[in-house]
Structures are given as C-alpha cells and as structure tokens.
Amino acid sequence: MQDQYDSLFSRLREIHPPAQLASGVLMRIQTLQQRSRRRRFMVSVVAAWVSALGAISASGLLVVELLRSGFGQYASLVFSDGAAVLAAWQDYATLLVETFPWASLTVALASVFALITSLRLIPHTLTNGRWTPMANAPTL
C-alpha cells in the first residue's frame, strides 16, 4: 500500500524554485546579519564609552572615599607604629575593613570590567563572518 501511494505522489508535477530565490534568501540573511552586526557594534561602542566614563568616575570616587574615610591614615600606621599594630592586630584589621570603601571599589571594578568586556567585543563584531552569497556549495 505504501508503494502505491508513493507511486501516486511521484506523479505530482515537479516544482522548482525560481532561479534567483536562493541568492535572494542568502542576500536577505546577509542583510540581516550585517544589520545585527552593526547593532552589536554600536551597542559595544556605546557600552565602552559609558563604562569608560563610569570607570573614571568610579575610580575618582574611590580615591575620594579612601581619603575621606581615613583608611589611608590607618593603613600607614603599619609603617609608623608597627609594634602597636601587631599587638592589637585583630582590632586593627577590623578597623581597616570597616573604613575601606568597599562599595566604591565594587563600582570601580565593575566599571573597569564592563569597559574591558565592551572593548573586547568591538573587534569581534567587526570581524565576525564575511558572506559570499553567490558561491557554490562547498565540498570537502
């Protein structure tokens, strides 16, 4: 029975796509790919700029916070009065942890990380793939 219906369906007229359809499809995909690549490039450039500004601001804020909190002064005690620091090292460590501007450091590191990531993405969006829509199918 299967063969009968196979034979029946084999009588259907052969349908062939128009000659230019394949190239049309590939051109369309290429256009979308280029559009996507341009969008990714713009996003990475904007992200790089924003993260660069953020990194600069956050770094400046970190320095200000370090000075304001007195962390620098407490840290210098190690060099000026090492014996006293050793004698009460636990309290000293707690003092350093409490005065260190962790939030500012986190923001600064995050901004730097975002900057590095977006800078790495920029060349990737520029060089990802080149199209040859009219090329024949490759054979190995």
Add this chain to the structure above:
Amino acid sequence: MKLYLSLRASRVDICTRVAYSSLHMEPTDAQLIAAYRSGDDAALNALVHRYLPLVYRFAYRLTGNVQDAEDVAQATFVKAWRYLKRYRSDASFKAWLFSIARNCAFDLLRKRRDITFSSFESADGDNALVDSVVDAEPLPDELVARAQDADALEAILNQLPLSQRTVLLLRYQEQLTFEEISKVVGQPLNTVKSHHRRGLIAIRKILSAPKS
C-alpha cells in the same frame, strides 16, 4: 594534555576532510551546522542550496501560488538562521526546518484567512464523510489510473483539508517518518496517523466518485 587533545582533534579533522574528498561524500547537515557555528558562512550557503527546493516545493503545495511559496521559503530560512543556535544536533535538521516552514505557511494562510476546512470536517478534524470507513484500503489499480494526470492529482490534494494535506506531503513527498512528522506539525503521533489515514481515505473517496 590539552595540547595533545587539540592536536589529535586537528588530525582527525584533517583525516575526515581527506576521507570525504577521496570518497566525494557530501557533508552531513550536522557537519555543515557545526561548520557554520564555527564561523564558516559557506556552510549555511550549502544548507540553503540543499533544502531550498524541498522547502519551496512544500510551501507551494500548501499555499498554492508562487509568490506565497517564495515568501514562505524566505521566511523559513531567515528564521532557521536566526534560531540555529537553538537547534539541537541530535534532532533531524530536515524535520526542524520543515516545522518552521509549516508554521510560516500556516501563519501566512491564517493572515489571508485562507485556512478552510472541508465542509464535512469539524474543527477537531473529524469528518463525517470518511468516518464510516474503518481503515484505508489499498487503491485499486483503476482508481490509481484516474490520477494519471498531474493536474488531476494536484486538484485532489487541494480538496483535502490542510492538516491532512500537510501530513501526506511530508510522508510521501518529503519521505519523513511519522515520528518526524509529529514533531514538524507539533501534534501527537496518533493524531498524525489519524490525519494520514483520513487523507488516504479522502483521496480514495474522491477517486471513487463518478466523473462529472
């Protein structure tokens, strides 16, 4: 260890390429997809050339006109390219591609409100006209002879409900298994087999009808 593995992989890849070139073997779908994911755009080119005739033919049989078939074919490959990252390499690429084509065709027909059902068929696909027949019997030779003409056969197919026509085309023209068809149309296996059975019964009834 990593260097050894990478060198070994490179040697395997080179050996594979030499083997294929010597045997003139076409790369498989999985190989082409892997190549495209690695950055080889020509691999997607090859996939399009390989499946465009099949997808176009399927789309033409569902939509019935050249322009719609072109639109469906283009939409299919654009979606396939867009979602290629989600494609699982253990599944049949052909079935996956045809599921996209089928959905694109149905979306287009739905927009045109061209999805019509047989006047005897309910929304669930039950057809009072064919339900009286228990099972699809083999076609007698005389009935097969009536479908000699390609136009006549196409006219018969166009009379079938879209669900049955889809299953029959995927089975007999695209040579998909019932399991693959079930994934293409997104319906249970029994439903697919039911559409298949009803489609064959409908063809038999149309061929048996006295010629006007």
